Amino acid sequence: MERRTQRPPKGLIFRLGSKIVFSILSFLIISQLTASAQQPVTVTGVVASSTGDPIPAATVMEKGTNVATVSDDQGKFSIAVSNANGVLVISSVGYASRELPLNGRTALDTIKLSPASTETNLEEVVVVGYGTMRKSDLTGSISTAKGSDIIKGQSFNALEGLKGRAAGVNIFSNTGQPGGEMRVIIRGLATINASANPLYVVDGVVMQNFQFLNPNDIESIEVLKDASSAAIYGARGANGVVLVTTKRGATGAKKAQVSYAGSISVGKMARYIDVMDANEWMATFKQGLENANAWQGRNYTTDLSKIFTDPYLFNSDGSPKFNTNWQKEASRTAVSHNHQLNIQRSMDKASIGAFLNYTDQQGILLNSYFKRLNAKLAYDDKPTDWLSTGVNLLVNHTWGNRTSDNPYGQGALRTMIEQLPFLPVKLADGTYAQTNNIGTTAIPVNQNNPGGATQGFQPEGVGNPVELLNRMEAMQYRTQIFGNAALTFHLAKDLELKTQFGVDYQINRATNYIPFTPRPLINQNSEGSASASSASTFYWQEETYLTYKKRIDRHSINAMLGLSWQENLYNYFSSSDSKFVDDYFGFYNMGRGTNRPTVGSDYDKWAMNSYFFRGAYSYDNKYMATITGRYDGSSKFGPNSKYGFSPR
Incomplete structure (x- = not known):
């Protein structure tokens, strides 16, 4: 459901300028809320051209x-849609997009796409390494997605919004953490031991961590x-390259635009997960005693009232007083919201854009969240006919509390499944219940030998997941300053020289x-523990390249020659301590710990000097050839081979 209005409702004053665009995006139901929620429906079909070719x-x-898929080599596809009466949008490069209502159908006839306008398709310009090219002149494989x-899905991660919109690009996540990082694999896993992450280039500057843009x-x-299109970035582009162009100021005649978009x-x-409730657990425990007596020759009593005697937890007949669903107790209905304010203005020969964003993403597990505050400023000007300038500055700050992803330790993901269902969340005194709160009575196995073997119940130490989520802190803070300044000299009608300086500075803490008060968490450090780490990365690059573009009748030439310098500095420091006398300072004063502290540090620096070129020729939009080369010098190379050449 989507509602749009051109002015605020009565009684609400919201003045932002001469033009106000106010949109409230509909609620997004992230998952099935009840067992009666609508189930996904699988729809199959074939995509073909107007002539019937797949x-x-x-x-x-x-x-x-965000549900999407791509057709295979035969044009066949299968997609699990959330609404049997929804609409499919089918698109492909070189063809006009088509919308197809399902109307309850699950097996579709052949879907034929008409060719896109030839002239529009040929003249469409796409971003490539160090410049732009007409799509008709490309010889490499490039996928394009519009911002x-x-x-559309109001996702908090740009990579999540890219899912299904780029053929051959697989995007997935191994965590359910709010703000969790995504993995990107382009055309299959390129390596086993090394990183398979692609290279991210934002407005011409390499970004070290793209996840939180x-x-x-x-x-x-x-x-x-493919290798042909990514070769301009040398070995760093071996896993593919993701080129990102961010928004700038308004274009066209003098005007100002103010827009707001929000979502919840x-x-x-x-x-x-289907686990036993308290009564089922007690019945299973009793069945285990009966099996031991029948098949192992034991003499255990099966009267549970003699074993489970704690009057706060059990009735006089041994039945449990509490029946706790730990999965529901440790989770919640998560409400997330996103707010974006854009202010864009165009002038005679200049434009400016200011962009503000606030994101609050709640996690489904208690006390887990991720928040982002983002500000971006872009300014472009052309003071003379022979010079254009551009400045782009982005400041991004995120913070959030994470839960343990470790299913084997005392993390909530494990304990919410394994904790005993007859324990309450809290005891009568307000403290969280633990397995060591269970009061049981040791009963002699042989009544004629009271001093012999006894039977009872001593459970494994499993933490209270609600307590673990509410009391343990695992905060992460990230601050990023990213930007670039560029000068473009228009030397001739078809010849220009661009020089650009960019930085990416990130601090991760x-x-x-x-x-440990009022008493220690089970299986955790008995006297409290604290740790903190801080890592900073400062990357800068300077690149200058000359571009020549010329069209003569049916001939098209696009040539580029450039050089660059880059440097990356990394610093890391960590410390930890334990045995605190109180919880007053937390991790803010680890000197209060009485144990021997542990410290660690790391430092890394590398630099590159590169020379690159690309030449593309096209005749009559039918015959094309592209040659690319890069000559990289790296401080990581050995002293006798500092430079390497990568032609393609």
Whole structure:
């Protein structure tokens, strides 16, 4: 459901300028809320051209959602849609997009796409390494996604919004953490031991960590997928290159634009694991005693009232007083919201854009969250006919509390499944219940031998997941300053020289604290522990390149020659301590710990000097040739081979 209005409702004053665009995006239901929620429906079909030839790698998407897939070599596709009466959007490069209502159908006839306008398709310009090219002149494999498509699902991560919109690009996550990082694999896993992450280039500057860039700032994304298109970046582009162009000021005549976009999403646990409740647990425990007596020759009593005698937890007949669903107690209905304010203005020969964003993403597990505050400023000017300038500055700060992803330790993901169902969340005195709170009575196995073997119940130490989530702190803070300044000299009609300086400065800080008052968490440090780490990365690059573009009748030439310098500095420091006398300072004063502290540090520096070129020739939009080369010198290379050449 989507509602748009051109002015605020009555009684609300919201003046932002001469033009106000106010949109409230509909609630997004992230997961199935109940067992009666609508189940996904699988729809199959074939995508073909107007002549009946199958179209491989066509994108098939359920309109208004992030659900998408691509067709195979035979044009066949299968997609699990959330609404049997929804609409599919089918698109492919070189063809006009088509919307197809399902109307309850699950097996579709052949879907034929008409060719896109020839002239429009040939003249479309896409971003490539160090410049732009007409799509008709490309010889490499490039996928393009518009920023407006990426934010349709109002995802908090740009990579999540890119899912299903770039053929051959697989995007997935191994964590359910709010703000969790995504993995990107372009055309299969390129390596086993080394990183398979692609190279991210934002506005011509390499970005060290792309995960937390505000997707609302993105104008378009181009993915260079093959060796030919990515070779301009040398060995760093071996896993593919993701080129990102961010939004700038308004274009065209003198005007100002002010727009606001907001969204709210609600999420719950998609489904709960079927575990035993308290009565089922007690019945199973009793059955175990009976089996031991029958098959192992034991003489255990099966009267549970003689074993479970704690009057606070059990009735007089041994039945439990509490029946706790730990999965529901440790989770919640997560409400997340996102707010974006854009102010863009164009002048005679200049434009300016200011962009503000605030994101608050709640996790489904208690006390887990991720927040982002983002500001971006872009300014472009052309003071003379022979000079253009551009400045881009982005400041991004994120913070959040994480839960343990470790299913084997005392993390909530484990304990919410294994904790005893007859324990309450809290005891009568307000403290959290633990397995060591269970009061049981040791009973002689042989009544004629009271001093012999006894039977009872001593459970494994399993933490209270609600306590673990509420009391343990695992905070992460990230601050990024990213930007560039560029000068473009228009030397002739078809010849220009661009020089650009960019920086990417990031500080990542993590703090963790395990308290011990009013009493220690089970299986955790008995006297509290704290740790903190801080890592900073400063990357800078300077690149200058000359571009020549010329079209003569049916001939098209696009040539580029450039050089660059880059340097990266990394510093890391960590410390930890334990045995605190109180929880007053937490991780803010680890000197209060009485144990021997542990410290660590790291430092790394590398630099590169590169020379690169690209030449592309096209005749009559039919015959094309591209040659690319890069000559890299790196401080990581050996002293006798500092430079390496990568032709393609």
